């Protein structure tokens with residue numbers, strides 16, 4: 242039995258920086274990883290997908306050179322092996338960086354293998370047992386595979402197996418019209434595949450406002466992606482070398498056939514094989530570990546950070562979890578998850594940047610509010626860049642004049658949103674933004690103008 246001051250399970254986005262801080266604080270730490278250092282973001286999530294999105298963007302722009310007054314002779318050919326090699330190199334570099342970092346830390350022992358609780362303070366890795374009074378769980382999640390009728394008989398892909406693809410699927414059928422599914426949809430369409438997105442809800446990314454869902458659907462359909470909504474009753478079957486999906490929707494033929502099937506229907510936490518029962522950890526009905534405002538579980542001495550606690554599903558929420566735990570534990574700085582403002586992006590092109598509440602949430606609260614919107618056709622920077630798709634929308638509390646939320650679906654939307662987000666963190670009134678002098682020509686320069694155009698919601 243090996244005794245440590247702290248044990249960190251998983252090297253996702255919270256585990257490694259926390260390990261480094263614990264070591265720095267003089268602790269003897271064990272870190273356990275069962276597969277790839279860096280976890281989802283580095284290996285099968287953010288980094289590889291955004292690298293692929295960049296290749297797809299280059300292909301898209303290459304096809305549009307005529308719009309910019311350039312002549313490119315010959316056809317644009319996408320070399321999928323080279324695209325994958327670029328992705329592997331960038332993602333691999335990041336993975337190796339995390340591995341080197343962990344293995345290079347003094348008083349840190351790295352264990353390769355699957356960790357399982359034997360009791361609240363004992364963890365088995367292979368045939369070894371580690372023990373500590375402090376355990377930090379950062380085990381993340383994986384693609385959820387729902388048992389559609391026929392699924393057992395067909396081959397399907399998930400975000401993880403998509404990373405191995407080095408060829409162009411003739412027709413990629415994607416079940417799931419949310420963040421993961423839509424990024425793959427546009428990417429593969431731009432690489433040259435036919436793409437169909439099947440969504441069970443009545444609109445894409447259904448937790449966003451209707452105008453946002455419509456704007457996203459318009460962008461994707463304009464690029465030739467077929468979208469099938471209201472697919473309530475799905476089943477799949479083999480058809481020759483490909484697959485067919487029966488979609489019981491109101492519109493369109495009852496079946497979609499394609500060469501490859503990608504399931505992008507949500508995520509589930511990696512807690513089913515962690516021995517949570519042996520540790521006495523409380524989990525919710527979907528397996529997420531219950532935590533309080535400081536990421537403490539119900540068991541003293543055990544914390545859960547990142548996707549496995551259900552309090553966020555992003556790299557930045559996981560990293561923020563690390564910051565909160567480190568601040569409370571090591572810096573005597575009281576930080577909590579209620580301090581953070583919801584923020585994320587959807588990396589289609591143009592991207593969607595989101596912060597705070599949606600319009601629907603504001604309306605549900607019956608809150609007196611103001612709203613300003615601007616189509617990108619009325620933003621000079623977008624016109625100059627040749628992409629006027631999308632719009633900006635900002636919501637403001639009519640009483641205290643604080644910003645409630647924003648949806649920025651446009652060229653640079655993933656960056657522009659931070660003008661709003663930081664103002665929200667500063668708890669400043671919208672009038673601060675209204676009076677700010679922004680740089681011309683940018684998309685952000687229209688935010689002060691929009692603040693002068695607020696109207697009752």
Ligand SMILES: Cc1cc2nc3c(=O)[nH]c(=O)nc-3n(C[C@H](O)[C@H](O)[C@H](O)COP(=O)(O)OP(=O)(O)OC[C@H]3O[C@@H](n4cnc5c(N)ncnc54)[C@H](O)[C@@H]3O)c2cc1C
Pocket residue numbers: 250251252253254255256273274275276277278279280281282283285286287288290291354355356357379380381382400421511514515546547548549553554555556557558559588
């Ligand atoms: C396709 C895709 C695209 C994404 N794009 C973005 C994006 O653009 N921006 C963004 O913010 N987020 C994005 N995300 C989400 C993001 O990847 C995760 O939120 C992020 O990785 C945080 O994960 P984590 O820290 O909870 O753990 P993870 O990164 O999931 O890592 C958990 C680690 O724990 C290990 N592990 C699990 N169980 C055990 C065990 N029992 N023993 C030992 N080790 C174990 C795993 O092997 C893994 O390495 C994306 C996700 C996907 C799937």
